[in-house]
Amino acid sequence: MIDFQSKAHQIAAAIRGGKISATEALRVSLARIEASNPALNAFTAVTSERARAKAAALDQMIDEGKTVGPLAGVPFAVKNLFDVTGLPTLAGSKINRDSPPASADATLVQRLEAAGAILVGALNMGEYAYDFTGENVHYGPSRNPHDPTCMSGGSSGGSGTAVASGMVPLALGSDTNGSIRVPSSLCGLFGLKPTFGRLSRFGSFPFVADLDHLGPMTRSVTDLALSYDAMQGPDENDHWCAQKPSEPVTAKLDSGIDGLRIAVADDYFASQGDPEVHEAVAAFAKALGTDRRVTIPEAGRGRAAAYVITTVEGANLHRERLKTRPNDFDPAVRDRFLAGLMLPSDWLAQAHRFRAWYRAQVAELFRDVDIILAPATPRVAPKLGQVMMTLNGVEMPVRANLGLFTQPISAIGLPVVAAPWAERDGKLPIGVQIIAAPWKEELALRVARQLEKNGIAASKAV
Amino acid sequence: MSQDTFDAEAYLEATAAAMNIAIAPDWKPAVLDNLIRSRQIAQAVLNFPLPDTVEPASVFKP
Numbered sequence: 394m395i396d397f398q399s400k401a402h403q404i405a406a407a408i409r410g411g412k413i414s415a416t417e418a419l420r421v422s423l424a425r426i427e428a429s430n431p432a433l434n435a436f437t438a439v440t441s442e443r444a445r446a447k448a449a450a451l452d453q454m455i456d457e458g459k460t461v462g463p464l465a466g467v468p469f470a471v472k473n474l475f476d477v478t479g480l481p482t483l484a485g486s487k488i489n490r491d492s493p494p495a496s497a498d499a500t501l502v503q504r505l506e507a508a509g510a511i512l513v514g515a516l517n518m519g520e521y522a523y524d525f526t527g528e529n530v531h532y533g534p535s536r537n538p539h540d541p542t543c544m545s546g547g548s549s550g551g552s553g554t555a556v557a558s559g560m561v562p563l564a565l566g567s568d569t570n571g572s573i574r575v576p577s578s579l580c581g582l583f584g585l586k587p588t589f590g591r592l593s594r595f596g597s598f599p600f601v602a603d604l605d606h607l608g609p610m611t612r613s614v615t616d617l618a619l620s621y622d623a624m625q626g627p628d629e630n631d632h633w634c635a636q637k638p639s640e641p642v643t644a645k646l647d648s649g650i651d652g653l654r655i656a657v658a659d660d661y662f663a664s665q666g667d668p669e670v671h672e673a674v675a676a677f678a679k680a681l682g683t684d685r686r687v688t689i690p691e692a693g694r695g696r697a698a699a700y701v702i703t704t705v706e707g708a709n710l711h712r713e714r715l716k717t718r719p720n721d722f723d724p725a726v727r728d729r730f731l732a733g734l735m736l737p738s739d740w741l742a743q744a745h746r747f748r749a750w751y752r753a754q755v756a757e758l759f760r761d762v763d764i765i766l767a768p769a770t771p772r773v774a775p776k777l778g779q780v781m782m783t784l785n786g787v788e789m790p791v792r793a794n795l796g797l798f799t800q801p802i803s804a805i806g807l808p809v810v811a812a813p814w815a816e817r818d819g820k821l822p823i824g825v826q827i828i829a830a831p832w833k834e835e836l837a838l839r840v841a842r843q844l845e846k847n848g849i850a851a852s853k854a855v
Numbered sequence: 856m857s858q859d860t861f862d863a864e865a866y867l868e869a870t871a872a873a874m875n876i877a878i879a880p881d882w883k884p885a886v887l888d889n890l891i892r893s894r895q896i897a898q899a900v901l902n903f904p905l906p907d908t909v910e911p912a913s914v915f916k917p
Contacts, residue, residue, distance in 0.1 A: 603913060700896050701893070701900060704893055724882070728885035732886050732887075736893060745912065745913060746905055747900045748912055749909050749912040750906075
């Protein structure tokens, strides 16, 4: 039977096996959205008419004995910075409501639908993706299903809310500095931020061209792999997309971890954050049979470089809107962008050069290890509206610091699976980053799968 | 190390004028906070010596 707990691969298997129809699977998803969304605020648009037509067409193909894709009938939704035909691409903003409706779907939406998945809507997010909280002054916060008084994490907050509440088994997000991994950690989900350039960004509203990544969020590693495989491949429309052939991982997912050199990140990643965050990393390391430690050199400066690149390039993208419609921004976002607009060009150039140096140092590190474990967030979900938090006795702003462990990793485009720690015993979720060398998504996914099989990592809809 | 004489408010006013962008009085404190925080964070990168041979990683394909 299919219900809100069902994983994407279970739904696809039931539909492909003729046990249920795509129309029925869609009905389950839409009913859950109708029941849960008013309280949790994940969706900004539900495309039920389009979805019903797609489901009916898929059911007809199955009736006619035609081959259907590996994600046949899987309902999914996308952060509202993805183009969806007929909808303005909001990117969490009020301003973009005035944009003309998208005339085509984003490349990744097209690829998921080509694999049989069915789009059911667009999801809430932090304005223009400059956010780690999932709060939004225009559309209200996307709430954490584990405790609706808490943040979902951002900026792919609606994606976290929708998957963790079982409205959909699969959502797409974007991650410039942690916006897939932070809500995955706070909502207890598996999230994949692939290598920079792996997945096409065509048809998505940008934030920082040098750092933007797109990827899936799910409640199982198999679902990450299936959706990732469906989305891979070059795209001549995206200048930044690596012209690499698809490297499917799904069939290799259960290959185990024999021979993999796994280590825990120390120094920057071990010296800050709440104790339970490090307990999660230790539990993962123990289950993987490693007590090895590595130091990612100058990770704090790597984060600083990403911070400078983000604030300057993000501000540049929005310069005209900051001049002509400043009152239509979320004030917190506007004031960060305005400051970014004022920074000297020398700082940006130096940040880019530092990032190149840092990349080379970390590449050296990956000669000796295959996988690095690190916390995903410094704490569990803060309360909605919480502005400051205290970490290791130091008070700091929530909005800028929930990503302090994710930012040094995306700064150099490494692939990461964020995996939720299973042993929470009623407490709010917390995730761990499983980090691999560039283009080695397969290794991070295999490790995540091993942890899922061992029961150390697990995700459940609530 | 020389004394830090950075005047954030004067810098903000001069830069905003150069860029022809208005900063409303009630936004100013928050913009200044962000400017000061960004400058603090940027020091971590600016204070780190790099060899002349290190180039930005951005690749432009004509």
